[in-house]
Amino acid sequence: MFTGLIETTGTVVSITPGEGATRLVIAAPALSGRWRTGDSIAVNGVCLTAIPLPEDDHFAADLAGETLARTNLGDSTFGATVNLELPTPAGSPLGGHVVQGHVDATGSLVSLLPLHKDLATTDWRLIVEIPDHLSSQVISQGSITVDGISLTVARLDLPRVEIAIIPHTYRATNLHTLKPGARVNIETDALAKYAAAQRSASQKNWLTPAYLIANGY
Numbered sequence: 001m002f003t004g005l006i007e008t009t010g011t012v013v014s015i016t017p018g019e020g021a022t023r024l025v026i027a028a029p030a031l032s033g034r035w036r037t038g039d040s041i042a043v044n045g046v047c048l049t050a051i052p053l054p055e056d057d058h059f060a061a062d063l064a065g066e067t068l069a070r071t072n073l074g075d076s077t078f079g080a081t082v083n084l085e086l087p088t089p090a091g092s093p094l095g096g097h098v099v100q101g102h103v104d105a106t107g108s109l110v111s112l113l114p115l116h117k118d119l120a121t122t123d124w125r126l127i128v129e130i131p132d133h134l135s136s137q138v139i140s141q142g143s144i145t146v147d148g149i150s151l152t153v154a155r156l157d158l159p160r161v162e163i164a165i166i167p168h169t170y171r172a173t174n175l176h177t178l179k180p181g182a183r184v185n186i187e188t189d190a191l192a193k194y195a196a197a198q199r200s201a202s203q204k205n206w207l208t209p210a211y212l213i214a215n216g217y
Helices: 063-070 131-137 165-172 192-207 209-214
Strands: 008-017 022-027 040-043 047-051 057-064 081-085 107-114 124-129 143-146 149-159 161-166 183-188
Touching: 040 057, 047 057, 107 161, 131 183, 131 192, 143 161, 183 192
Parallel strands: none
Antiparallel strands: 008 022, 008 081, 022 057, 040 047, 040 081, 107 124, 107 183, 124 161, 143 149, 143 183, 149 161
């Protein structure tokens, strides 16, 4: 499990299609020595299995076809900046929100603009367009994960989601490297998923034998 608080960024060294999985190699000096074979690492919000390499500050991960289809990792190019987070140890404070590392789909970055152009340190406003099927899982002031970053929805104009970005988040993540049109990984809040599923189930199947018996029919 993750919290969406990005620990550091890494750099894509290579992405190589194979007969089966695609091998992604990332340089992550700030996390050197903190992973073992089989450990989970979130890369742009995607939970991957780490494969150590001879270089202490590099790790590899194999990407299945499902991962390539559902996320933006297949877009990776040499030198690209990716967000990295190690799993949250049990008992640690949850500073962001519960992030599973199971990306739902990709969205499109519409814009990322400074709110105070005349200030050296400014906050930013991020607008992302999400797929229609995720709309029921996003609410104003709720949590959403964009490329692994735990963020709070400021305003909804579906399918567009508007998010306030503080200066630290802009500098410490890959956001400052992205351009309009870039695909970003979207994971909606787990609680919102369950609520949407429950609501859908109750609307479709509320008249069941169990319901009738419980209500005296």
